[in-house]
Amino acid sequence: MKMLGNIIWFVFGGAIAALLWLILGVLLSITIIGLPFGMQCFKFAKLIVFPFGHDVKTNFDEHPIMNVIWMILFGWEMAIGYLTIAAVFAITIIGIPFALQWLKLTVLALIPFGAKIK
Helix, strand or coil: CHHHHHHHHHHHHHHHHECCCCCCCHHHHEEECCHHHHHHHHHHHHHHHHCCCCECCCCCCHHHHHHHHHHHHHHHHHHHHHHHHHHHHHCCCCCCHHHHHHHHHHHHCCCCCCCCCC
16 A cells, blocks of 8 residues: 555655655755755655655654744744645545645654654
8 A cells, every 4th residue: 555655655646746855845944044945845854755664753852943933934834834735635535645644744844853664
């Protein structure tokens, strides 16, 4: 199921989304101030390519100040967007596995600093 889910995810938007996250990560990494945020974008790109079979472990205490800055600037908007997409997918039985993957991205959108993808 993981392989089939990853293939469907990749074909229907995962590749494009990962490419956009990579481009944003490169742009943010150009400046010293944006470098930590660019590294988090690479983390998103890694997860969004093939999310099935991966798990997100958050650790807010590792970088609390950066997580708060991220939440204020980017996190809450992204989390609401990902949560909305998850709700749309969860309407149908076929979409529930994809909704669960969007929920993983929701968690990562709120607290990316210190999060580990396994």
